[in-house]
Structure formats: C-alpha cells, structure tokens
Amino acid sequence: MPQTSIREVARRAGVSVGTVSNVLNRPEMVAEATRDRVRAAIEELGFVRNESARRLRQGPAPDDADRRARAFGVLVEDLANPYASDVARGAELAFEEAGYETLWISTGYSPERERRALEFLVEQRATGALVNPVGLGPDSLAALRESGMSVVLLDRAGTDACSAQVDHVAGGDIAAARLLSLGRDRLAFVTGRPEPQPIVERAEGAARTLAKAGGEPLVTLTQDALSPTEGQAAARRLLELDPMPTGVFCANDLLAIGLVNELVKRGVRVPEDIAVIGYDDIELAGSAAVPLTTIRQPRRELGWEAAELALAEYAEGASHEHRQVVLAPELVVRETG
Amino acid sequence: MPQTSIREVARRAGVSVGTVSNVLNRPEMVAEATRDRVRAAIEELGFVRNESARRLRQGPAPDDADRRARAFGVLVEDLANPYASDVARGAELAFEEAGYETLWISTGYSPERERRALEFLVEQRATGALVNPVGLGPDSLAALRESGMSVVLLDRAGTDACSAQVDHVAGGDIAAARLLSLGRDRLAFVTGRPEPQPIVERAEGAARTLAKAGGEPLVTLTQDALSPTEGQAAARRLLELDPMPTGVFCANDLLAIGLVNELVKRGVRVPEDIAVIGYDDIELAGSAAVPLTTIRQPRRELGWEAAELALAEYAEGASHEHRQVVLAPELVVRETG
DNA sequence: AGCGTAGCTTGAAACGATTCACGATCTTCG
DNA sequence: CGAAGATCGTGAATCGTTTCAAGCTACGCT
Numbered sequence: 001m002p003q004t005s006i007r008e009v010a011r012r013a014g015v016s017v018g019t020v021s022n023v024l025n026r027p028e029m030v031a032e033a034t035r036d037r038v039r040a041a042i043e044e045l046g047f048v049r050n051e052s053a054r055r056l057r058q059g060p061a062p063d064d065a066d067r068r069a070r071a072f073g074v075l076v077e078d079l080a081n082p083y084a085s086d087v088a089r090g091a092e093l094a095f096e097e098a099g100y101e102t103l104w105i106s107t108g109y110s111p112e113r114e115r116r117a118l119e120f121l122v123e124q125r126a127t128g129a130l131v132n133p134v135g136l137g138p139d140s141l142a143a144l145r146e147s148g149m150s151v152v153l154l155d156r157a158g159t160d161a162c163s164a165q166v167d168h169v170a171g172g173d174i175a176a177a178r179l180l181s182l183g184r185d186r187l188a189f190v191t192g193r194p195e196p197q198p199i200v201e202r203a204e205g206a207a208r209t210l211a212k213a214g215g216e217p218l219v220t221l222t223q224d225a226l227s228p229t230e231g232q233a234a235a236r237r238l239l240e241l242d243p244m245p246t247g248v249f250c251a252n253d254l255l256a257i258g259l260v261n262e263l264v265k266r267g268v269r270v271p272e273d274i275a276v277i278g279y280d281d282i283e284l285a286g287s288a289a290v291p292l293t294t295i296r297q298p299r300r301e302l303g304w305e306a307a308e309l310a311l312a313e314y315a316e317g318a319s320h321e322h323r324q325v326v327l328a329p330e331l332v333v334r335e336t337g
Numbered sequence: 338m339p340q341t342s343i344r345e346v347a348r349r350a351g352v353s354v355g356t357v358s359n360v361l362n363r364p365e366m367v368a369e370a371t372r373d374r375v376r377a378a379i380e381e382l383g384f385v386r387n388e389s390a391r392r393l394r395q396g397p398a399p400d401d402a403d404r405r406a407r408a409f410g411v412l413v414e415d416l417a418n419p420y421a422s423d424v425a426r427g428a429e430l431a432f433e434e435a436g437y438e439t440l441w442i443s444t445g446y447s448p449e450r451e452r453r454a455l456e457f458l459v460e461q462r463a464t465g466a467l468v469n470p471v472g473l474g475p476d477s478l479a480a481l482r483e484s485g486m487s488v489v490l491l492d493r494a495g496t497d498a499c500s501a502q503v504d505h506v507a508g509g510d511i512a513a514a515r516l517l518s519l520g521r522d523r524l525a526f527v528t529g530r531p532e533p534q535p536i537v538e539r540a541e542g543a544a545r546t547l548a549k550a551g552g553e554p555l556v557t558l559t560q561d562a563l564s565p566t567e568g569q570a571a572a573r574r575l576l577e578l579d580p581m582p583t584g585v586f587c588a589n590d591l592l593a594i595g596l597v598n599e600l601v602k603r604g605v606r607v608p609e610d611i612a613v614i615g616y617d618d619i620e621l622a623g624s625a626a627v628p629l630t631t632i633r634q635p636r637r638e639l640g641w642e643a644a645e646l647a648l649a650e651y652a653e654g655a656s657h658e659h660r661q662v663v664l665a666p667e668l669v670v671r672e673t674g
Numbered sequence: 675a676g677c678g679t680a681g682c683t684t685g686a687a688a689c690g691a692t693t694c695a696c697g698a699t700c701t702t703c704g
Numbered sequence: 705c706g707a708a709g710a711t712c713g714t715g716a717a718t719c720g721t722t723t724c725a726a727g728c729t730a731c732g733c734t
Contacts, residue, residue: 005690016714021692031712053690055389056719069461079441080426085417092443096450101457104416104441106429113433120438123388124406124461146383228624258624265626287565287595289602289626342720353684358722368682390720393689 004045013041024049068148071101072310073121073129074303075114076154077196079106081226082282083252083299084132087154090303091130098311100127109193111135122147128310130154130303150313150320152306155198157324162313164306164325168198171295171329172205175249175277176218178293178331182275184247185215190234190259191251192226199251202279206249219245226251231258238274239266246274247337253278253285253294260290260336275337291334298327341382350378361386405485408438409647410458410466411640412451413491414533416443418563419619420589420636421469424491427640428467435648437464446530448472459484465647467491467640487650487657489643492535494661499650501643501662505535508632508666509542512586512614513555515630515668519612521584522552527571527596528588529563536588539616543586556582563588568595575611576603583611584674590615590622590631597627597673612674628671635664 006024010017015034022030023038030038041047072095076084084106092102103126107114114134121129128150141161144151153163179187187210189203207218221237223230231254238245238259250256256278260270270276270290278285281296305325313320343361347354352371359367360375367375378384409432413421421443429439440463444451451471458466465487478498481488490500516524524547526540544555558574560567568591575582575596587593593615597607607613607627615622618633642662650657 006692007690017691018693018714018716019712022713025692029712034712050393050690052389052392053719054692056387056393056721057690057692058719069457071457071461079416080419080422082417082419085422089417089443101454102442104443105439106426106441117438120406120408124408143383147385228621232624254621257621261624261626284565284591284594284621287569287598289598343722344720354721355684355686355723356682359683362722366682371682387720390689391722393691394720394722395689 004047006047006049009038009041009045009047012045013038068125068127069101070099071103071124071126072307073103073105073117073126073131075105075107075117075129075131075133077107077109077132077134079104081252081254082284083280083297086282086299087303087306090300090305091307092303093300094304094307094311098307100311107132107134109134115140118144122149128152128314130306130310132156150310152310152313154302154306157197158322160322162306162309162322162324164302164309164327166198166297166302166327166329168201168329169205169208171279171297172202172207172249173209174205174329174331175202175279175295176206176209176213178277178333179247179249179275179337180210180213180215182247182271182337184245184275185210185213186219186243186245187215187247187249188219188221188238188241188245189249189251190221190223190231190238190255192223192230192255194220194222202249202251223255226255228254228258228261231255231260232262235259235262235266238263239268244274248274248276250276250278253280253282253292256292256294256336257284257288260288260292264290271335271337277337281332285332286334290336293334293337294332296330296332298329302327341384343384343386346375346378346382346384349382350375405462405464406438407436408440408461408463409644410440410442410454410463410468412442412444412454412466412468414444414446414469414471416441418589418591419621420617420634423619423636424640424643427637427642428644429640430637431641431644431648435644437648444469444471446471452477455481459486465489465651467643467647469493487647489647489650491639491643495659497659499643499646499659499661501639501646501664503535503634503639503664503666505538505666506542506545508616508634509539509544509586510546511542511666511668512539512616512632513543513546513550515614515670516584516586516612516674517547517550517552519584519608519674521582521612522547522550523556523580523582524552524584524586525556525558525575525578525582526586526588527558527560527568527575527592529560529567529592531557531559539586539588560592563592565591565595565598568592568597569599572596572599572603575600576605581611585611585613587613587615590617590619590629593629593631593673594621594625597625597629601627608672608674614674618669622669623671627673630671630674631669633667633669635666639664 006017006020010020074088088104095102105117130152132154153161155165221234223234278292278294281294285292285294343357347357411425425441432439442454467489469491490498492502558571560571615629615631618631622629622631
C-alpha cells in the first residue's frame with residue numbers, strides 16, 4: 001500500500017495541503033465545515049501522517065520536547081542479578097510517576113552491546129538513559145549528551161555526568177570492621193570478575209581497614225561470576241587454604257549464599273568456624289537457611305535517585321549542573337557474621 | 338547546535354552532496370582519496386545523518402523492512418523474578434543473533450502498564466514483542482498485528498497468535514505423582530496470586546493426579562507473592578494446619594526455598610517430615626541449603642523459541658500461520674522431595 | 675589523433691509534512 | 705456604499721537525504 005499522503009487527502013477533500021496540515025495541527029483555525037470534510041477524507045483514505053517528514057520539516061525543535069520518546073533506557077550489566085533488577089525497579093518507579101516508559105537493557109558486560117544499545121536509544125530518541133557503564137568513555141558520554149539525551153551514571157563516579165552510587169569503600173570498610181570486631185583477622189575476599197570499579201572499591205575499603213588494624217593481608221578468591229554456584233566453588237577453594245581464613249567478605253549476596261550453604265553442607269560451622277558477610281542485602285539474604293549478615297545497599301533508592309537526576313537533567317536543559325549522589329551502605333547483622 | 342547537514346560536510350570536503358551520500362551508503366564506488374577526505378570532514382564536524390530525512394526519501398521500503406526499529410520488546414510481569422529474567426535472556430540470545438535489540442519491560446501485573454508499554458512499542462515501530470499477557474485481549478492483539486508488529490504470547494495458549502509455553506498441567510502432574518510415589522498423600526499447593534493461567538494449570542494437574550490416586554483433596558495456601566519471604570510465611574501457616582500435609586508443591590522455587598529454610602529452622606525435617614517440590618529450577622535451587630527437588634522449566638529455551646516465532650512471523654509476513662510451541666517440563670530430583 | 679570505456683563525481687529532482695506571507699471572502703459600521 | 709477588519713485558505717519554500725541521468729577525466733587501443 002503506497003502510503004497515502006497529505007496531498008491526496010487535500011485533493012479528495014477539495015482543499016489545499018496547507019489546510020489539511022492545519023486540520024492536523026491547529027484544528028481551531030479551520031472552519032468547521034472544512035475540518036469535517038478533511039477529517040472525512042482522512043478517514044476514507046486511511047491516512048496516517050508520515051512521521052519522518054514531519055520531523056524532518058520541524059527540524060531541531062526549540063525545546064525538542066515532545067519529539068522525544070517518553071522513555072528512558074536503563075542499562076545494566078546483568079538483569080538476572082537481583083541487585084540490578086532492584087535498582088532498575090527503583091528507577092522504574094520514578095519514571096513511571098513522571099509518565100515515562102522504562103526500557104531495561106542488559107549489556108551482559110559487553111562494551112559492544114552497551115554501545116549498540118546506546119546507539120539504539122539515540123536513534124529512537126529516548127529521553128535519556130541510566131547507565132551502569134562497562135565500556136563507556138568520556139567521549140561517547142559527550143556524544144550522547146550532544147545528541148540531546150540526558151545520561152546518568154549508575155554506580156560509577158562521573159566527572160562530567162550526574163551519577164548515583166553507593167559508597168563502596170565504606171561498604172568494604174564496614175564489612176572488615178565487623179569481622180575484626182568478631183575477632184577474625186584472617187580475612188578472605190570472594191568475588192567474580194575483579195575489575196568493576198565497585199568491586200575494586202569494596203576490596204580496597206576492606207583491605208585498608210584490615211591493614212589499619214594490623215591484620216594479615218586480605219586474600220582474594222576470584223570466581224567466574226557472582227552466582228550461588230560460584231559461591232559453592234569458592235567454598236571448596238576456601239577449605240583448601242592453609243591457614244584457613246576465619247572471616248569471609250563476599251562481593252555479593254548470591255555468592256555468599258552459595259558459599260554458606262556449601263560450607264554448612266561440609267560440616268563447617270558458620271559463623272563459629274568461618275564468619276561470612278555478603279553484600280547487597282537481597283531479599284533472599286534474610287530468608288536463607290542461615291540468614292546472611294550483609295551490607296545493605298539502598299538499591300531501590302539508588303535507582304530512584306538516579307532516575308530523579310536524569311529527569312532533572314532533562315528538565316533543566318542547558319542550565320543543568322551535574323550532581324553526584326552518594327548513598328551510604330549499612331550493616332545488617334543476621335547470623336553468619 | 339543547528340545539526341550539521343550533509344551539505345556542510347560536502348562543502349568542507351570540497352565535494353558534492355551526492356558524493357557524501359555515496360560515501361555513507363556505497364563507499365566502494367567512491368575513490369579512496371575522496372572517501373578519506375569526506376570521512377575526515379564527517380569526523381571533524383561530528384556529523385550524524387538525519388534519520389528522518391533518510392527515511393522520508395527512501396519512501397515505503399520494499400517490505401517496510403528498515404522503517405522499523407530493530408528491536409523487540411519483551412513484556413513480562415516481574416523482571417525481578419529469575420524465571421522471567423531467564424526467559425527474557427533466552428529471547429535476548431535469539432534476538433541478538435538476528436541483530437535485534439531486546440527491550441525488557443516489566444508490567445508489574447498491571448494491565449494498564451501492559452497497555453501503555455505496547456502502545457509505546459507501536460509508536461516506536463518496534464519490530465515485534467513477546468508478551469506474557471496480563472490483560473491483553475484478542476481485540477488489542479488484533480490491533481497490534483494490524484499495526485505491523487509481530488506478537489508472540491509467552492506462557493499462554495493463543496488462538497490467534499503464535500505462542501510458546503510450557504505444559505503446566507503436566508508439570509503439576511509430575512510433581513504430584515512424585516510426591517505420591519514418596520508415599521505422601523496429604524498434599525498442599527503453595528502459591529502467590531492464584532489467578533495466572535499457568536498457576537491454575539499447575540494446580541489443576543496436581544489436583545487431577547491426586548484425585549486419580551485417591552488421595553485427599555489438595556489444600557491451597559495463597560500468599561501475597563512468589564517470593565522467599567512469602568515462602569517463609571507459608572511455612573508458618575503450614576505448621577498450623579491439622580492434619581499437617583506431608584507433601585508440598587510450590588508454585589515456584591523462590592517460594593519453595595523460603596519455605597524449606599523456614600521449616601528446617603523450626604526443626605521440621607525435609608523431606609522426612611514434609612517433602613517439598615518447587616517449580617522452575619532456578620540456579621539457586623541446586624545450591625540451596627537443602628538442594629531443592631523441583632520441576633525444571635526449559636526457561637531459556639522457552640524464550641528462545643518465542644523469539645524465533647516472532648522473527649519467523651515477521652519474516653513470513655502475510656503468508657504466516659500461527660504456531661504453538663509447547664515444551665515439556667521435567668522433574669529434577671534433589672533432596673527435598 | 676580519434677574514439678571508446680571505465681571510473682568518479684556532480685547537481686537537480688524527489689520524498690511528505692509544515693510554515694507563513696499573502697489573497698480571497700465575508701462582516702461590520704460610519 | 706465603501707473601507708477596514710476578521711476569518712479562512714492557499715501554495716510555494718523548506719527540512720536533509722537519496723537517487724540517477726549526465727558530465728568529466730584519464731587511459732588504452734587502433
């Protein structure tokens with residue numbers, strides 16, 4: 001079907017194209033009779049206006065307000081991770097309240113996918129994005145902003161962007177301090193891939209606190225992922241260590257839960273033999289077999305704050321100044337440490 | 338910033354607009370020196386082509402192919418649920434392979450949000466959507482298809498749409514049969530909201546099998562959500578039942594894990610006193626404190642199949658005939674039942 | 675030298691909607 | 705009756721890209 005154009009509608013209704021356009025855009029300035037005639041013609045021909053032409057003509061709109069899709073993208077590394085989905089949920093709440101759609105996109109830790117996803121959002125003229133960056137450099141960030149999208153960094157400090165993050169150094173510090181206060185001084189840090197900034201910071205915070213207290217250096221166990229299965233594997237590796245650590249700080253709860261379960265299954269008493277502290281405080285932490293002591297991240301709040309920042313950035317336009325929101329993590333004492 | 342156009346690039350590079358366009362679209366027919374010069378100019382000016390103009394000019398594409406955004410929406414009820422995210426992940430795999438972006442949208446069990454999300458996808462001219470429907474009627478389905486999107490139903494049988502689902506009746510049957518074979522004949526079914534079709538079917542399958550074996554009627558415990566916390570609550574309710582059931586079938590694993598943990602904590606032996614079977618076989622099931630016996634749903638495969646159906650529907654166009662894919666669930670025996 | 679050809683490049687004509695300066699009618703009122 | 709408004713409509717110009725017939729060079733061949 002060869003796209004009926006405004007011209008055909010005009011011919012059919014016996015008016016000029018300008019009038020048809022007016023009916024579409026400022027109906028109040030067209031006489032009623034004409035308006036009805038045009039509308040009838042539109043109906044009969046099944047005309048739908050060509051958005052491309054409209055946009056082309058309208059050019060970079062003054063405030064480009066309503067030519068943007070009412071949607072924000074939320075790019076996280078792995079949506080299967082409850083931490084990520086909670087953050088995204090917090091963001092969704094804020095976006096929904098403001099009348100925006102939330103599109104979750106998982107980058108699977110791949111810079112390439114991240115790039116493609118962002119490109120997609122730009123093409124679709126999304127209003128903005130929350131990005132937990134994996135390969136996003138300052139240059140691409142600038143390019144994004146150039147294109148008119150507001151971008152907020154999740155869980156990363158940004159020099160030239162708004163960001164919302166949790167103070168991971170403090171989190172590591174709190175965990176180590178807690179373990180030390182329980183009399184544990186041979187500590188291990190269990191993580192998945194060690195590169196992500198937040199992980200580095202947690203390790204740093206823990207190591208620093210440990211050093212300050214004069215404990216032995218932190219032993220790091222690197223696993224393949226932040227999953228319970230890998231937590232079990234970590235437990236097995238842990239038991240082979242000599243001397244065995246007496247306190248374990250896990251990079252996230254999933255890992256910790258798997259680890260605790262495996263330890264218990266092998267007859268190790270938690271926390272008597274080994275104390276374990278997780279990170280995140282996911283829902284499961286509290287209802288685990290041995291309820292997990294962990295560092296709570298205000299996840300939903302984080303997402304919410306990030307969303308608010310993005311909305312503000314968009315609303316403020318040129319006058320916007322980047323803000324950094326840093327939320328404090330918090331120790332949740334349960335039974336493992 | 339007034340949108341650098343192809344014309345300025347041409348001026349800068351000292352060539353005509355046609356040539357710039359050629360560099361963009363058929364670089365092989367432009368001499369290398371010229372090409373480089375143009376590319377440099379593009380770089381310097383930070384030119385990005387105006388998609389609207391491109392589309393406008395290209396007119397109704399042969400098969401409206403690239404007028405559509407290369408993206409599929411995946412609408413699920415709750416992305417925080419590992420089941421949903423696994424399904425979505427399977428779909429993502431298939432879409433990525435085919436070169437499409439995957440947009441995850443959670444409807445939070447709200448028909449209104451579902452409607453808005455779909456409307457959004459239509460507006461954005463997404464290629465299609467996978468929908469785990471909460472309020473989607475046949476009429477809106479038809480409207481969607483009318484608009485050119487391909488739509489595949491997730492986990493629901495569809496009369497006038499492709500669908501991919503797991504045979505939940507069979508799942509319920511398998512679970513009940515397993516519990517019966519362990520000598521348990523007072524069975525309880527624990528669920529979140531009881532309305533969703535798949536839940537109804539699981540209960541049905543279990544009830545039928547139980548009836549056939551002449552056991553007592555199935556007791557249903559309805560909780561507020563399919564979460565571990567609610568599983569704990571269910572455990573407490575369970576213990577107050579008189580006579581206490583000897584076998585429990587949970588509508589999902591999260592519920593089952595919370596339930597088992599709480600039972601164990603209260604000194605109930607699982608499976609000796611109460612056998613428990615979950616549903617889904619999420620990763621955590623295997624690494625739980627007491628590894629969970631469960632009904633595995635081929636989640637990723639489900640998502641993958643659904644995605645393939647959607648891609649096929651789109652590729653086949655008018656000649657397409659709806660297909661129903663039904664996958665079989667499978668018993669995974671671990672320790673709880 | 676003359677001619678054909680291959681390889682590049684050019685520039686104007688679309689695409690479909692919006693805008694806006696201007697005309698055409700119709701009212702109103704001195 | 706005629707002029708000034710008011711009210712509607714008109715149609716050409718425009719947005720940025722792609723397309724394509726036609727032009728230009730340089731080269732090889734006879």
